[in-house]
Amino acid sequence: MTARDAMLARIRSKTAKGSDETRRAAVDARLAQHPRNLIPERGIGDEDHRVRVFTEMMQAVGGSVEIVNDLNDVPDSISDYLRNSNLPAHVRRGSDPVLARLPWHRGTLEVAQGRAEETDRASVTRAFAGIAETGTIIQVSGQDNPTTLNFLPEVHIVVLEASAVFASYEEAWTKLRDEFGEGIMPRTVNMISGPSRTGDIEQTIVRPAHGPKNMHVIIVR
Amino acid sequence: MDASTATFPANVTKALADGQLQYAMTETGPRFIEKRTKARDALPEFDALRDQARDIKNHVLDHLDIYLERYEEKVQKSGGHVHWAQDAEEARAQILAICRKANAKLVTKGKSMISEEIDLNHYLSANGVEPVETDLGEYLIQIRNERPSHIIAPAVHLTRDQVEADFRKAHTHLDPNRDLTEIPALVEEARTVLRQKYFAADVGITGANFLVAETGTSIIVTNEGNGDLTQILPKVHIVIASIEKIVPTLEDAATILRVLARSATGQDFSNYTTLSTGPRREGDPDGPEEYHVVILDNGRSNVLGTEFQDMLRCIRCGACLNHCPVYNAVGGHAYGWVYPGPIGSVVTPALVGIEKAKHLPNASTFCGRCEEVCPMRIPLPKLLRHWREKEFEQHLQPQSIRWGLGVWAFFAKRPKLYRMATALAARVLTNQGHGKGRMSSLPLASGWTRYRDFPAPQGKTFQQLWKERRK
Numbered sequence: 001m002t003a004r005d006a007m008l009a010r011i012r013s014k015t016a017k018g019s020d021e022t023r024r025a026a027v028d029a030r031l032a033q034h035p036r037n038l039i040p041e042r043g044i045g046d047e048d049h050r051v052r053v054f055t056e057m058m059q060a061v062g063g064s065v066e067i068v069n070d071l072n073d074v075p076d077s078i079s080d081y082l083r084n085s086n087l088p089a090h091v092r093r094g095s096d097p098v099l100a101r102l103p104w105h106r107g108t109l110e111v112a113q114g115r116a117e118e119t120d121r122a123s124v125t126r127a128f129a130g131i132a133e134t135g136t137i138i139q140v141s142g143q144d145n146p147t148t149l150n151f152l153p154e155v156h157i158v159v160l161e162a163s164a165v166f167a168s169y170e171e172a173w174t175k176l177r178d179e180f181g182e183g184i185m186p187r188t189v190n191m192i193s194g195p196s197r198t199g200d201i202e203q204t205i206v207r208p209a210h211g212p213k214n215m216h217v218i219i220v221r
Numbered sequence: 222m223d224a225s226t227a228t229f230p231a232n233v234t235k236a237l238a239d240g241q242l243q244y245a246m247t248e249t250g251p252r253f254i255e256k257r258t259k260a261r262d263a264l265p266e267f268d269a270l271r272d273q274a275r276d277i278k279n280h281v282l283d284h285l286d287i288y289l290e291r292y293e294e295k296v297q298k299s300g301g302h303v304h305w306a307q308d309a310e311e312a313r314a315q316i317l318a319i320c321r322k323a324n325a326k327l328v329t330k331g332k333s334m335i336s337e338e339i340d341l342n343h344y345l346s347a348n349g350v351e352p353v354e355t356d357l358g359e360y361l362i363q364i365r366n367e368r369p370s371h372i373i374a375p376a377v378h379l380t381r382d383q384v385e386a387d388f389r390k391a392h393t394h395l396d397p398n399r400d401l402t403e404i405p406a407l408v409e410e411a412r413t414v415l416r417q418k419y420f421a422a423d424v425g426i427t428g429a430n431f432l433v434a435e436t437g438t439s440i441i442v443t444n445e446g447n448g449d450l451t452q453i454l455p456k457v458h459i460v461i462a463s464i465e466k467i468v469p470t471l472e473d474a475a476t477i478l479r480v481l482a483r484s485a486t487g488q489d490f491s492n493y494t495t496l497s498t499g500p501r502r503e504g505d506p507d508g509p510e511e512y513h514v515v516i517l518d519n520g521r522s523n524v525l526g527t528e529f530q531d532m533l534r535c536i537r538c539g540a541c542l543n544h545c546p547v548y549n550a551v552g553g554h555a556y557g558w559v560y561p562g563p564i565g566s567v568v569t570p571a572l573v574g575i576e577k578a579k580h581l582p583n584a585s586t587f588c589g590r591c592e593e594v595c596p597m598r599i600p601l602p603k604l605l606r607h608w609r610e611k612e613f614e615q616h617l618q619p620q621s622i623r624w625g626l627g628v629w630a631f632f633a634k635r636p637k638l639y640r641m642a643t644a645l646a647a648r649v650l651t652n653q654g655h656g657k658g659r660m661s662s663l664p665l666a667s668g669w670t671r672y673r674d675f676p677a678p679q680g681k682t683f684q685q686l687w688k689e690r691r692k
Contacts, residue, residue, distance in 0.1 A: 004305035007518050011464070012286040014525035027287045027469070030280075031435050034470035037273045040266045040479070057489070094506070115506040118420065134490035143504035147453050151446050169475040176471075183295065185436045187508050188453070189496040196446040197492060198408055200358035200376055201384055203249045206408040209357060210415065211446025211493070 031183070036170050043132030043167035050132040050165045051219060057135025061194030062207055063215040067162075071220050072103050074159055079107045081216055082122060087155060092116055093124040096144040099159065116148035123149040124157045129172040130165040130217070134193055137217060138172050141188035150190050156212040162221045224573055226557035229580035236551040237672060245378050246552055253543035256487025257594065263489070270479050275598040277473045278534040281465075282525065288434045288467045289516070295437025299499030301512035309339035312517045316341065316426070316459060319513055320350050323457045325423035329415075331441060331448030332356035333428025334537055335461045335517055337369060337559045338572070341426075352426075353418045355447035357411050364391045370553030370561065372539040373485050378552050381407065415447070425451040425509065429462035430536065431477070432514070435470040437498055439514060442481065444492045452497065458509035460497070463517045465533040477536060480596035485538035520572045528607050532567050534597040541591035541601060547584050556581060563591035567604045575608060579617040582608035640684055647678040654678075 001009070016023065043053050055065045068077055082089055090110045093099050104111045116123055128140040137158050141147045150156060166172055169191075180186060196211030207213060225232060236242055261267045281288055293303045306312035312335075320328060328345060330336065330352055342352045342363065354363040358375040362368065364387055369375030376384075385401040388410055401407055427448050429439040439460045441448045452458045468474050482488040501508035524530055542548045542562030553561035558578070560568045566581035575582075582605045591601040612618055613626075632639040653660050654677025662670050669675070681689075 002305070003307050003311060007305050007307055007464070007516075007522065008286050008289065010518075010522045011289070011525060014522060014527075015283055015285055017283060023284055024287055026280075027284050027291065027434075030469045031291060034435060034472050036472050037277075037476040038266055038269055040264060040270075042264070061488075061492070118416075136490055136494075141505060141508060142502070143506070146506040147449070148507045151449050151453070169478075170472055173471040173475070183436055185299070185438055185496065185498040187498060187500070187502050187505060189438075190449070191490070191494040191496075193488075193490045193492050193494075195492070196444070198357045198445045199486065200356070200361070200374060200445075201379070201381055201404045201407055202245070203252050203374065203377070204404045206405050208412070209408060209445030209447065210355065210412055210419075210450055 034173075039168045039170055040133060045167070047162055047165065050167055051162055051221075053132040054130050054135055054165050055219070057132065058194065058215075058217055059135070061135055062197070063135065063194040063217060065217045065219060067219045067221060069221050071098070074102055074218055074220065075104050075107055075109055077218055078124060078157055079109050081157065082109075082155075085155065085214065087121055090120075091122045091124045091157065092120045092149060092153065094145045094149060096126045099124065099126050115146035116152035118152065120153045122155040122157060123153040124159065125149050127158050127160040127164065127217075128189075129175060130160045130219075131167075131169055131172060131191070132165055133168050136169075136191050136193045139188075139190040139192065140176075140186045141190075142186055147188045147190065150192060151211045154208075154212060155214045155216065156192075156195075158215065158217045160217055160219050162219055165219070224558040224577065226569060226573060226578040226581060229555065229557055229584065232555035232557055233551050236555045241380060241383065242378050242552050245380050246549055248380075249377055250543070250549045253487070253539075257484060257540060257543070258487075260483035260487040260489060264479075264483065267480065267483065270476060271596050271598055274477045274480050274596060275534060277468060277476060278465075278597060281467050281469065282530060282533055285464065285467065285525065288469065289464065292432055292434040292437055292467060295434065296499065296512075296514055297437075299437050299512075301437065301499040301514060304513060304515045306515055306517045306519075308519050309517075312339050312461065312515050312519075313341060313344045315515050316461065317345065317348055317350065319457065319459055319511075320345070320424050323423055323511070325350055325457070327418065327422045328352045328424045328426055329418055329422040329451045329455065330354050330359070331425070331427035331443065331451045332359050332375070333426070333461055334369070334372060334559065335428055335463055336426065338519065339461075339517065341461075353415070353422070355415050355418065355451050356443070356445060357408065357447075360411060360415065361387065368554065368559060371542055372537050372560065372562070372564075374539070378554065419450040419454045422451070422455045424457040424459060425453075425455040426459045426461060427452050429460050429466050429514075430481070431468050431474050432462055432466045432516075433469075433471060433474055433496075434467055438471075438496045439498075440474060440494065440496050442478070442491045442494050444486070444488075446493055449493055449495055452495075453508055456509060457511040457513070458497070458500075460512075460514045461517065462514065463519065464521055465535075477596075481536055481538055484540040484594065484596040524571050529567070529571060529604055531599050532564070532571065532604055534599055535564055535568070536597055537564075538596060540594045540596065544590040544594045546586055546588060546590075551584075556584070563601045563605070564599070567599075567601060567608065570608050570611075575611050575615065576617060579612050582606075582612060640682070643682045644685065647680060647682050650678050651680045
């Protein structure tokens with residue numbers, strides 16, 4: 001008998017209550033219906049409410065938030081942010097189609113494309129969703145969205161459409177199922193709440209640990 | 222490393238006399254409690270979520286075999302590999318085989334308690350593969366060759382001065398005159414040293430907080446971002462997880478995530494919650510080319526269906542440690558193995574055997590705070606009591622305790638005698654208290670009173686007081 005079969009047989013002999021069919025039916029129903037459990041009130045409300053709660057929560061964990069009214073203003077606000085942070089006017093982005101359409105040529109910003117390099121100091125990504133409840137952004141990996149952009153550079157700038165700011169994680173799961181199919185996931189889904197930190201020495205919070213030092217979210221209305 | 226669970230009493234004596242440890246524990250201990258209380262108070266639904274989290278895991282444990290099969294199918298569909306390990310030895314061998322196939326010399330590691338449980342680092346080193354821990358706390362204990370002293374804060378027993386000394390010893394390639402007096406300087410040094418390792422590593426090993434059956438996804442939760450750099454930069458990602466990490470759906474994971482960080486660090490949500498499914502997809506610019514999951518049993522299935530099953534709901538948040546008076550007095554190393562605190566005293570006997578860990582179930586005042594704060598509502602005192610019963614059944618206690626219990630039982634079964642004896646004892650002990658209401662020494666119990674005072678009785682027995690009040 002393989003280790004797998006031995007383990008499963010042992011578990012079955014210990015757990016099995018009721019017939020095999022009823023047990024399988026219970027599991028399959030739950031997996032197919034993926035019912036929602038209790039969802040906290042905190043994030044629930046109209047778009048203004050969700051953006052407001054998201055902003056408060058993101059700031060509370062050390063991230064910064066800026067709201068712009070036009071997607072085309074994003075390159076300028078990135079330039080301003082980098083200048084104010086004393087960083088070179090250079091960013092790395094993936095080939096996300098929404099980011100690709102932005103008027104990058106307007107300012108002095110240099111924009112490189114592709115996965116993050118060791119020397120990159122700032123990256124720009126487009127969020128799949130934002131979650132008001134805890135000030136969390138969700139990044140989804142794929143051809144257009146290198147995961148390294150979320151972790152290697154010193155500064156992670158996130159473009160987040162206000163319409164994608166959801167009350168709870170559960171709404172992001174629904175969007176994932178709509179875009180990728182039931183039970184199918186992209187390689188990596190990153191839920192990120194603020195810049196990297198550690199409390200491992202004397203429980204003193206220090207930023208950054210291994211990831212970005214700053215997270216700057218630009219919400220586009 | 223060998224377990225020292227058997228010498229718990231001696232470990233405790235040593236821990237209580239260790240000034241540096243006592244300083245670290247009193248400085249940081251209370252902070253965990255404050256942070257959790259604040260996070261709980263900010264979420265009105267917190268206790269209702271705990272009930273649901275408990276119910277989710279109970280449902281999983283009742284259907285674990287089927288969920289594991291579904292999970293495996295999904296991992297395979299996404300291009301990943303599942304390896305089944307019945308014990309530590311099988312798990313280590315499987316991991317080494319994957320490393321060898323990848324010609325790995327250097328392995329970076331995210332924080333994993335299972336890796337500690339199977340003592341993976343020593344095994345890999347002995348077989349020519351260098352493991353490097355990348356979580357700061359784990360890195361610290363790795364360079365000190367220690368076990369974690371806390372489930373989520375493995376180096377909580379250390380002070381900044383000790384860390385500075387360890388870094389000077391370990392990082393000899395850096396300027397010996399550098400300033401390391403402040404904590405941020407220490408963190409920055411670890412960041413710089415470990416950055417190089419992420420890029421050089423051939424394989425990245427992480428644990429998993431959850432395995433999602435619906436999608437074949439493993440989830441890790443970190444604050445530092447080290448787990449992510451560990452798993453996206455090397456060519457091969459190995460996940461090591463135990464069987465009870467399964468949750469049915471993404472919705473169920475979300476519910477338990479809501480109670481996890483709040484109970485652990487008092488955060489609403491950890492900085493990085495990462496869901497990984499299979500290897501890099503066609504056209505992906507980064508991510509690992511291979512994705513393996515090693516699923517470990519190591520004695521857990523023996524607990525299923527027994528009076529101890531509730532322990533398998535544990536999500537390793539560490540709240541029971543933070544709120545335990547015994548843990549806070551002696552620190553994690555005294556427990557002698559990988560899992561300290563109340564949950565450790567319950568899990569360790571199940572995994573290493575009660576005969577080797579017979580002292581641990583007694584390392585409790587039964588104050589009940591562990592159960593009060595457990596996000597998964599594990600009845601820890603009840604489980605500790607079950608272990609004490611086992612201990613008694615198997616004659617593992619010293620003769621003096623069995624004799625003492627025998628004497629007590631003799632009186633308890635004879636009410637008249639019992640009342641006389643307790644009334645006499647109460648009077649004698651009250652006098653011993655010399656009006657202070659407490660005693661700093663007791664005959665036959667000097668070991669107990671060395672570190673604490675014994676409260677003196679107030680002169681009457683419980684039965685006498687009961688009788689008076691009924692009048």
